[in-house]
Amino acid sequence: MKVLAVDTSTASGSVALLDGDVLVAEWTVLSERTHNRRLLQSVDRILADAAWNLEDVEAFAVTTGPGSFTGIRIGLSTLKAMAWAMGKPLIGVPSLEALAMPLAVASCPVCAVVDARKHEVYAALYRPDGQGALQEERAPGVLGPDKVAGWITEKTLCCGDGFLLYRHIFFQSAGHHVVDAGPGFHAVRAGFVGRCALRRLQDGTDTDPMHVMPLYVRPSEAEIHSGTAGS
Known part of the structure; x- marks a missing residue:
């Protein structure tokens, strides 16, 4: 098609x-x-x-x-x-699903984060299903970046311009569990x-x-x- x-x-x-x-x-x-x-x-x-x-x-x-x-x-x-x-x-x-989709081959959760201004972000949390698709664990919402960082309790790939903007908060809150998805995965x-x-x-x-x-x-x-x- x-x-x-x-x-x-x-x-x-x-x-x-x-x-x-x-x-x-x-x-x-x-x-x-x-x-x-x-x-x-x-x-x-x-x-x-x-x-x-x-x-x-x-x-x-x-x-x-x-x-x-x-x-x-x-x-x-x-x-x-x-x-x-x-x-x-x-x-x-x-x-947010489309933003996370390039990481659907990963073996860990994916947190998609987009700047929503007003010191907030749009975010959702997904878990790859092992077959190239994503299972939604946290539905899309708008909240403070510190709240989103609180979702991360295991190794998690983070992507999106909201993550780049507030990455210091993510690393302060979740430390070694946070993995920057890298260039090419933030748009x-x-x-x-x-x-x-x-x-x-x-x-x-x-x-x-x-x-x-x-x-x-x-x-x-x-x-x-x-x-x-x-x-």
Whole structure:
């Protein structure tokens, strides 16, 4: 199955094309330009590089969050429109799962941590199942980095820009149990969004584009100021 996968949940946006388990092309960039300005250009460029037409795509995949509220909205609305217009399936993937997915071959837990600002992080804890997939041990949430560090009671691979930002807290709290996943594992890559999506597709996930919802975890600033948070 040919898949177009997109991540817009953080500043480092990513787009990828997969043909089954084969990664055909992937483009990840950290840019000051907003996702709204670069997403469609990125899609056009990667399709051209791979000599694909948009009509060749058989399924779409997108990160649902948590992460940047604006970025998530842009990614979801764009991919929903494409999938709905073409009558193709859309699979939503939690951004923290996609971040942790490259480490699914590890023999220890994986803690995915993304900066949420306000001295907080979005985080989730996963355990590789030995078959290339991840079992969720701590669901995605927003909390202080010290609280996340408290989850770590055994050797654990840590990844994400939130870990890099607060690594001193992790090492102070959990010491030798903390293992930095290393360069290349601290940003969401769309290729792994696509691989997560293919696994979910095999598991029978709902692929109706209109049913894919954002995973914000906490209310937006607009909701807080308007008093609609939690309503």
